[in-house]
Amino acid sequence: MRALLQRVLEAKVVVDGEITGEIQQGILVFLGLGKDDNFEKGKKLIDKILKYRFFDDEQGKMGWNVSQANGSVLLVSQFTLMAQTQKGLRPDFGPAMPPNDAKVLYEQLVDYAKSQFDRVETGIFSADMKVHLVNDGPVTFCLEVE
Template sequence: MRALLQRVQQAKVVVDDQITGEIGTGLLVFLGIAKEDNLDIGKKLLDKIFKYRIFDDEQGKMGWNVAQAQGGVLLVSQFTLMAQTQKGLRPDFGPAMPPNEAKALYEQLVEYAKSQYPQVETGIFAADMKVHLVNDGPVTFNLEVN
């Protein structure tokens, strides 16, 4: 499982001209699910995301997590994060979990995230999403667990 975190001043997901999720200051999290992933791996990754210290503290250093910064979390499924790109000129999505399985796991992860943190918004799995964001910094991290 792989997550791309972006510290944002604001972010939203739009599907068919409707906002499906929106936050102010916080984390935009793109989540890629691999074939071998499961709920335990996902919980481990989400726990790390919620504790990851990438917000400025009183000293202006990255010492606060999203809760300490009183931020929101926008969780967006993104199978393209699992692409193999080392060879050729076209991404290979073979490592990604098949859509039906990935959707079920993603929904479980959203439920878990909302049980762990009160300010979680989402996109819509497999929809044609338009993601709008103002990256703060820019600050972007790639997190993986297995």
């Protein structure tokens, strides 16, 4: 399971011309699910994302998490994060969780995230999403759980 976190000033997901999720300051999370991932791993990752300190505190250091920074989270499914890219010139998506299983787990993780933090927005699983963002910094981190 991988999450690509981007600190943003604003972000939104548009599907078929409609905004499905939109935040101002906060974290845009692209979430990739692998074949061996499960809800327990996902809970650990969501907890880490919500506690991860990469917002500036009073001293200008990355000391605050999203809640302390009064931010929001935009959670977007992103199976391409699981691609193997070491060989060749075309990504291998074999490590990604099959779509039907991934949809169930993604929805469970969205529900969990919303139960832990009240400012969570989402994209739409497997939709052709257009993601708009203003990266703050830019600050981007990749988190993984095994």
